[in-house]
Amino acid sequence: MIHDTLDIERWTAAFPLEAERAKGHEPEPEFISGPRDIAILEQLRSEVFQDGISYERLTTDVFVWSRGEPARREVTKIGGLPYRPSTKLWPLDVSGKPTTFFAQICFSDSRDLVPPLAGDVLHIFAMTEEWQRGNYDVSWGSHDTLAFEWMTIGDAPLVAAEEIPDTGLHYLPCYGTIYRTWDAELALNKLGDSLPGGDAELLGDCAVVDGTKIGGIASWLYDDDECRFDREEHLPPGEYLCTLASLMPDISEPFALLNLPDPVEPQDGSRYKAWRQSNPLMIADAGLLNFFLDRQGRVRWTGHFPP
Numbered sequence: 514m515i516h517d518t519l520d521i522e523r524w525t526a527a528f529p530l531e532a533e534r535a536k537g538h539e540p541e542p543e544f545i546s547g548p549r550d551i552a553i554l555e556q557l558r559s560e561v562f563q564d565g566i567s568y569e570r571l572t573t574d575v576f577v578w579s580r581g582e583p584a585r586r587e588v589t590k591i592g593g594l595p596y597r598p599s600t601k602l603w604p605l606d607v608s609g610k611p612t613t614f615f616a617q618i619c620f621s622d623s624r625d626l627v628p629p630l631a632g633d634v635l636h637i638f639a640m641t642e643e644w645q646r647g648n649y650d651v652s653w654g655s656h657d658t659l660a661f662e663w664m665t666i667g668d669a670p671l672v673a674a675e676e677i678p679d680t681g682l683h684y685l686p687c688y689g690t691i692y693r694t695w696d697a698e699l700a701l702n703k704l705g706d707s708l709p710g711g712d713a714e715l716l717g718d719c720a721v722v723d724g725t726k727i728g729g730i731a732s733w734l735y736d737d738d739e740c741r742f743d744r745e746e747h748l749p750p751g752e753y754l755c756t757l758a759s760l761m762p763d764i765s766e767p768f769a770l771l772n773l774p775d776p777v778e779p780q781d782g783s784r785y786k787a788w789r790q791s792n793p794l795m796i797a798d799a800g801l802l803n804f805f806l807d808r809q810g811r812v813r814w815t816g817h818f819p820p
Contacts, residue, residue, distance in 0.1 A: 515621040515666075516588050519577050519692035524552040527768070530560075541715075544801075545575055545724025546762040547770045551692060554719060561716045568697040568720070573729025574623045575722050576689030578760060579771040580791075583688035587634055587666050589725065591616045591760070591794045593686030594677070596634050598669040603678055604638050607657050611678035612638035615651075615659070616794070618727065618755050618804075621666065622691055626728025628752050628806055632663030635804070635812065637757065641682045649681035653797055653818070661812040685791040687760065689725065690771060696721045696729035723801065727755045731803040733817040750813040751805030758801035760793040 528549045533540040540553045562568070576589050587596040595614050604612050615637040620630055638660045642652045652658050697720040721730045731753045762769035764777040777788050796802060797818040805813045 514691075515585065515619055516576075516689060516691040519548065519551070519690050521551065521555060521692060524548040524768075525556055528552040530556045542718045542723065543763075544758050544761050544799075545722060545726075546578055546760050547768050547773070548577055549763075549766055549768055550724070551575065551577055551694075554722065555694070557715065558719045561712055561719055562697070566699075566716070568699045570695040571698060571729045572626055572693065573696050573722055573726045574626060574691050574693050575724050575726040577692060577771055578687045578689055578725075578762075580685060580687050580773060582686055586671055587619055587621070589617065589619045589689035589691075591687045591757075592684030593688075594674060595636055595672065596664055596666070597636065597672045598664075599672045599676060600669070601672075604660055604662065606640040606660070607655075610640075611680055612660060613641045613651070613680045613682045614677065615639040615684075616757050617664075618725075618757070620727060620755075623727040627754055630663065630806070631810065633666045634664040635755075636662045636664060637804075638662075639682075641680050643681065647681075651682070651796075653816070659802075659814055683792060685760070685793045687770070687793070694722060698730065724758045725756060726758075728753070731805075731815075732756055732758070732801055734803060734815065736817065749803075749805055750815065751807035751811075754804045754806055754812070756801055756803050757794075757796070759796045759799050761795075761799060762793065764788060 530540060530553065533553065540557065542554050542557060543550045545551050582593050583590060586594060592614065595617055606612050617637065618635045619633060620627060621633050639651045640655065640658050641649050643649050699720050721732055723732050731749065734749060767776055768774055777785050779785050800816060800818040803815045807813050
């Protein structure tokens with residue numbers, strides 16, 4: 514295994530639904546950021562996927578995040594140092610400016626979930642713009658916003674931090690721990706007859722993991738009002754590979770990320786301020802990106818950007 518694997522039993526024991534409900538609210542599925550998110554999702558699934566529910570399980574590998582740099586550069590990660598040879602020229606955008614290293618997805622532990630690939634690690638680079646003096650963001654308005662390259666894991670010397678161009682946009686470096694679970698392809702037309710009350714809505718919310726993942730079902734792909742496409746409105750633009758989702762850890766809870774055991778509250782002063790300034794990945798307004806491989810072997814993408 515390239516990635517560390519998540520001990521789901523540890524985390525469901527740490528965050529039982531009974532304790533969550535005792536706080537006075539009903540837990541809901543969230544974007545997967547830390548171990549609490551996946552623990553709650555899996556427990557909700559055990560309640561709502563009852564006998565008689567018609568669905569097909571599709572395996573997916575979801576990532577739960579830690580902040581900082583990993584011991585192994587090749588793992589799935591956001592920002593920071595890519596798994597990339599130091600001798601390879603840095604990619605430029607259409608105007609000739611260096612692109613921002615956005616994220617990388619490592620498929621080495623998930624080969625059984627995807628078609629044959631051109632490498633082990635997919636790099637995602639983004640074109641950025643200065644929208645306000647000293648403030649930078651991804652240029653989401655262009656179909657050339659994202660660029661991709663494949664890397665094969667080997668022994669070449671890797672790029673050092675001082676060799677990476679400074680584009681003005683810096684995300685909180687995070688790396689993924691892998692957890693194998695499933696997405697559910699539901700017989701949606703039968704849900705209203707088979708489930709009482711609001712359970713049908715909860716079942717739909719629990720069916721597909723929303724987070725950074727490989728394989729399974731592409732999140733929100735057929736939500737026509739909130740999908741946007743890189744070059745043409747064609748669904749889907751190829752065979753589904755993976756999803757990169759915004760990081761939205763609830764820092765008021767323990768283990769908002771795997772290596773963030775203590776809550777971070779406003780009264781924590783400098784610690785809270787440092788977190789607020791750390792810039793966890795946010796895709797547009799709490800959105801996500803789905804990636805596909807088309808017939809020509811090109812990586813294509815769609816975006817779910819909530820209004």
